[in-house]
Amino acid sequence: MHSSPGQDPSLPFIRAVGRALPSHYATQEQLIEAFRGLWATRHFNVERLEELHRSVRVRGRYLAVPLDSYAKLVTFQARNDAWIREATALSEQVARQALERAELTPRDVDHVFFVSVTGIATPSIDARLVNRLGLRGDVKRTPIFGLGCVAGVAGLARAADYLRAFPTHTALLVAAELCSLTLQREDLSIPNIIASGLFGDGAACAVVRGAEAAGARGPRVMASRSVFYPDTERIMGWDVVDSGFKVILSAKVPQLVKDHILRDVEGFLTEHGLRRSDIRHWVAHTGGPRVLQAFEEALELEGEALARSWESLREVGNLSSASVLFVLGETLEKANARPGDWGLMMALGPGFCAEMVLLRW
Template sequence: MSVGTAVTDQSYSQQELLDIFDITDPKVRSVFLNSAIERRFLTVPPRDADGAVLPEVQGELLAKHKRLALDMGARAIRTCLENAGIDLADIDYLCCTTTTGFLTPGLSAHLIRDMGILPRTSRVDVVGMGCNAGLNALNATSSWAMANPGKVAVMLCAEACSAAYVIDGTMRTAVVNSLFGDGAAAIALIADPPDAAYGGPSDVPPEPGGPRILGFASHLITDAIGAMRYDWDDEQGKFSFYLDPEVPYVVGANAEQVVDRLLAGAGLRRSDIAHWLVHSGGKKVIDAVRVNLRLTRHDVRHTTGVLRDYGNLSSGSFLFSYERLLQERVTKAGDYGVLMTMGPGSTIETALVQW
């Protein structure tokens, strides 16, 4: 039905972040300045009287995650509902996904209370699945919508990446620190009753006129289960995210089989796809996917644009790209689109949609 996004208050250029954290190592600086990222929204740690960044213990990071995720999440949901012309009281199901912090009860319960969403609302929280989680959650949310025709389901991706940083000067953390940003995105879904007037892939749905989800396909790269992961850092006393340098090549090498399986189920080929919305995982990841799927730079323009303006927003990145596609107003009735996310597992998730 609609999409809505939100970010935190302050954005920084990569050079500004290098200055704030007083990073002088030439190799680390090169990682930041050659990331294809111009600005990111982040909530940097507090600083002392001399401007030096103060360390944040894990408890403070968890509190930051809760504060930022709830604020961004609420704003993204409100924008999503406004764009659809519906009210908070219309929400029947709320699915929240995040990887940048842990809460019990989860984000969904806090949002229902804080926003005044009806307490009867069904909910689920998807925690710890990483950058691919948006499509995992969309699969579950769309399944609920299909099982409950006419009811509104809302999915929220809320990632406070500012609450998941370790600053220790190593190249391991430098790659992560150069990449991620804060952001939240919400999407609203509704399923028509079984006796709706359309049903075949070539039919055009009635209002609200958004794309229909036709199917999903997943691929778990079991040999690379440790390529993207959270580890506990005893020295730092907090969680530390790890990205294997081989991730772009692992993802790229497996992209074709899962996309072709997704399309084969609908009798389609890659040339039938008008719109590609790929997770903004990083410059090398995007290039690897683009080359292996034989996509043009125009095909991934929103993916690279979101990376440039926001960095990697983890699970919600693909919805920021989707929002930009809608703002272009270039989609036509009958157009097919592929959504693609990649993350820990290592996992590639895909969805096929049609306008």
């Protein structure tokens, strides 16, 4: 495994990543102000709710629709209709951007993997992209719902699995998450208050190419690992209620990271003859401040190792599955990676589970 990437051309590579945010933006203080009136009539301790909102260390977020439009989105149908409209538009935007960066056209795409957990559609969003992008009629499509935050890494791993079987092909992984449209305004539970302060909206697209495709530039996907933690189904997810998706978000998540991630990462790396010190680029999902701190502590990472994840969290919040692809895009563009560098992508999500992808430049 220690041969240079140029000597090991058998593995898929990530050619480019596109990223986009909706056009509507609100600072955290503007969002708190918008919630304050609602909270004040239904909760005796508004200061505590505001404190929870600020504790997630998010400066502001981009929103699928204007801030004053959310009060009108009362039903599941209204929320989901907005999700279909905005997710389709953002997905088209990031796919075009990623293909342009990869110096490819929509006709070059053989398979589209689409991941989201914030809305549902049949035909799925990837189907809606076929006409909008001008994809070929024989394009394969794999929509994946329900993986949540972990889907950015899991989707990349599944795309790489596919490309090992079809090494001349090109795949898109599109992640579109509009978390603001799932918010239950009447739910004053602690998980919902934290979610309303943490999660934002955005989309990302990775262009992944098989080993025999032309123009092999970018990190190789060397291996992947899935880890499922038994009896943790109520740690994270949704309860589907009349008004849409009601968040399940346990306070146990950081402790689960501390209990398991060191063993899981070291076991994965050891199989490939690597140690933690060999990883130069850590690409971690922006799960929230306590999750990022748990990653740092458990893996004994240096202060700057997760700097891009922390910055993404501050600037745009947790974008669920798209978050780790935002961090990957920043890493590809700004990390000054050298040939032979190792990277590790990692994310956690409903299940409860972890996904890891080993990269080499």
